[in-house]
Amino acid sequence: MAINDNILIKIREMKDNLTPVERMVAEYILANTEEIPHLSIKSLAQLSKTSDASVLRFCKTMGYSGYRNFIVSISAALGSIDEEQKDVYTDIQPGDDLFTIISNISHNNIKSIEDTLSVIDRNEVARAVKVLRSSNRIVFFGIGASGLICMDGEQKFSRINKMSHAYTDGHSQLTAATLLGKGDVAIFVSNSGDTVEILDTLEIAKKNNVSTIAITRYSKSELADKADILLGITTPEITMRSGAMGSRIAMLTIIDILFAGVASAEYKNVKKYLTKTHNILASKHRGRK
Known part of the structure; x- marks a missing residue:
């Protein structure tokens, strides 16, 4: 179960991997979100040019047992969007003044983290922390x-x-x-989940029977499908002008969560290491003053 489930983000991320008919339902919902809570299953089927059965299958694909539960989640997701349209990412525009850039980039990064918290699976995080705690070696x-x-x-x-x-x-x-080898944990980081080099490396790691963790987009990809543990992020890279800004900040947040999870669970043991590393860096800093 996600930490702060937002079904609209899930639909956006999964849309391109749905069946053609389910995609028709998804596209209608994303284009007409405000009216969806007021529609019966029959009305949504007619408006999306599908069928009652197709809408129900779509709901189940999204993880809901029935249409009513799905509509409740849609209403909750709409309630989280305020009058300022906080769900909108803003791309870099030629000629933006510095004040606008500061505001937009900060907003995009905050939104990337918020959206990722909407799809990340708490149980998968717990599994990842567990295997990392017992690992002999962590390889990224x-x-x-x-x-x-x-x-x-x-x-x-x-x-x-x-x-x-x-x-x-x-x-x-x-x-x-x-x-x-046995006891090692391999963490694979790829926004697309389809990077050839990463997939080749994943195949070798799995043959060696090591635990594999994927940090990748919350959508269907070979990396997401094949890794033992999936930690999904969600953030649209709007155009080539934006680069990997949103995905980077979301992925760094996942790394922070894993690190804090391990360090907190083993705090009595790791406190001495944190103290030693802090002290040596502090002493170097003081020595240069």
Whole structure:
């Protein structure tokens, strides 16, 4: 169950992976959200040019036992959207003044985290923390901007004396995956979930029977399907001008959650490591003044 379930975000993320008929229902709902709570199943079927059975199948695909429960969730999702249209992401526009840029980028990052909290599965987070706590070694795999997320994960877990390493290019990833063994945990970071190098590395890791965790978009992808544990994010990369801004901040938040989950559960043991690493860095800082 998601931490703060927002069905509209789920529909947006899953739309392209639905059957053609279910996609018709999804597209009508996303284009006419305000009227949906007032429609009967028959009315929604007629307006979306589908059938009662198709609408019901769509509801079940979204994780609901019936139409009534689905409508309640739609109403709740609409209630979370205020008059300022806080659900809207804003792309970078040529000639934006600095005040606008500060406001829009900050808003987009906040929204990326809020939307990710709407789809992330609390049980999957708990499973991930459990395997990380019992791991011999944590290995992060990511290409490009996702590699930066991996480096952040390596830095954080190393601070609590967890053997960690980030691999950010295809060749080193294949080599590292080949050497994984029992007790190791492999974390794969990819916004699309379809990065070829990541999927090749995942295949090798699974052959070595290690636990695999995916940090990727909350939608159907090969990485999402094949990893043992899925930690889904959601944030539209609006155009090429935005780069990977939204997905990066959402993925970094997932890394922070995993790190805090492990550190909190093992606080008595890791406190000494956190203290040592803090003190050595502080002493270096004081020495340079």
